[in-house]
Amino acid sequence: MIRRRFTTACCSALTLTLALGATACGGDPVSAAGGGKSLAGQTVTVAGVWSGTEQKNFQKVLDAFTEKTGAQTRFVSTGDNVSTVVGSKIEGGNAPDVVMVPQVGVLQQFARQKWLAPLSTAAQKSVESHYAPVWKSYGSVDGTLYGLYFKASNKSxxxxxxxxxxxxxxxxxxxxxxxxxxxxxxxxxxxxxxxxxxxxxxxxxxxxxxxxxxxxxxxxxxxxxxxxxxxxxxxxxxxxxxxxxxxxxxxxxxxxxxxxxxxxxxxxxxxxxxxxxxxxxxxxxxxxxxxxxxxxxxxxxxxxxxxxxxxxxxxxxxVVSGGDAAVVLKDGKNQQGAMALLEFLATPEAAAVWAAQGGFLSPNKALDPAAYRNDTLRATAKSLIEAGDSVRFDMSDQAPAAFGGTKGAGEWKILQDFLRDPSNPTATAEALETAAAKAYGAANQG
Structure with a gap:
């Protein structure tokens, strides 16, 4: 969620329904999940929080997918409220095919609402081969792998x-x-x-x-x-x-x-x-x-x-990290294209496209470090990869939003109060527990 929050901080005018189309560029088609057919003539709709430069860079990745498969893509920027926007689109019968989810808690929420399709066998094999097990864990709910972590951050x-x-x-x-x-x-x-x-x-x-x-x-x-x-x-x-x-x-x-x-x-x-x-x-x-x-x-x-x-x-x-996981919605109109996109995002080829632009780290161990544009990015990526299973996902992003992700409330507000007066850590811990108990209790009831 750090990347998401940074976008919020730096881009005051988020467009909630911006859609960009990519033109098919031809090239050799790849097999779609379970289909074995070219995706020419199909469109895959992708929703995510990105806007501005991040959206433009991700569009380059989608364009590479278009060139490889013949499928067109359409990106819809949700703003920060991914859960609300995606939920309303599902209810309105206009669900995107793929969502880039920036929080473990939201991925878990989507899975438990039975909105998600499990990853294809090919995508699962890529995760098992090229990712530290911790990333599979963060993408799984109740033992089923739903999320492919495409973009990560090193927040240490x-x-x-x-x-x-x-x-x-x-x-x-x-x-x-x-x-x-x-x-x-x-x-x-x-x-x-x-x-x-x-x-x-x-x-x-x-x-x-x-x-x-x-x-x-x-x-x-x-x-x-x-x-x-x-x-x-x-x-x-x-x-x-x-x-x-x-x-x-x-x-x-x-x-x-x-x-x-x-x-x-x-x-x-x-x-x-x-x-x-x-x-x-x-x-x-x-x-x-x-x-x-x-x-x-x-x-x-x-x-x-x-x-x-x-x-x-x-x-x-x-080594604390954040990340954006690609998931496939059951209610999307193009399951075949959606799964093919996730299989592409699991490749080092896809990661290399954004790595060359900057502002991106990949948890994919198969990505050649030379793909990053400078030594500093290579060093931050190396730290993330070498941490392996000791990497831990941002804790507040794993919490219910009422506790870990709401401006002026919960953990954010309590730690601001602590910065203002750090003299009583015990009282701060008690305030954190009161807020956490309420938020986790409400989430479990929901």
């Missing part, structure tokens, strides 16, 4: 301006404690250490998730993500205490805590890579590079670099 990257660290005489940190020490040196040298996008509550969930995954470990992370342990668990309080060591030092934050609460995600990148830098570092996912390069003309790998989110305490360095 800390981006920095090399000049800021050089001026402070420090190197990228390898532990959380070292990152605090590095940050203090940067702050003493003339700019704040971190630009924190506290106005966007989702960034704070990402801070927490990286700390928690490293400090508490993957098993606890999974249990908390599924609400099998309470948010009042000591491991949660410990993670909040750790995060509070950063949030409580005003000099580490550009503008202090109040300034952080008034900074959105694009603004946080600007504070590091814009024309008037106010901070040396900004934590967020690999998509920071796109903003630094596209908005502020910073050369990624030279003027904008990253280091992996460092290990906390005695834990391993975390």
């Amino acid at each position: 990257t800390v981006w920095y301006a090399p000049d800021a660290l050089d001026q402070a005489g420090v190197q990228p940190a390898k532990s959380f404690q070292e990152m605090l020490t590095t940050g203090r040196a940067v702050a003493d040298s003339g700019v704040s250490a971190f630009a924190v996008a506290g106005e966007d509550g989702w960034t704070l969930t990402d801070w927490f998730e990286n700390v928690y995954l490293s400090q508490a470990g993957p098993q606890k992370y999974d249990e908390l993500a599924q609400h099998r342990i309470k948010w009042t668990d000591p491991s949660v309080v410990d993670a909040l205490k750790t995060l509070g060591t950063l949030f409580s030092e005003d000099k580490l934050l550009a503008g202090g805590r109040n300034g952080a609460l008034a900074t959105d995600f694009p603004g946080s990148v600007e504070k590091v890579f814009g024309p008037k830098p106010e901070a040396g570092m900004v934590y967020e996912g690999d998509f920071v590079a796109g903003v630094a390069e596209g908005e502020f003309n910073r050369k990624v790998g030279e003027q904008a670099k990253f280091f992996p989110f460092p290990a906390v305490g005695g834990g391993a360095a975390p």
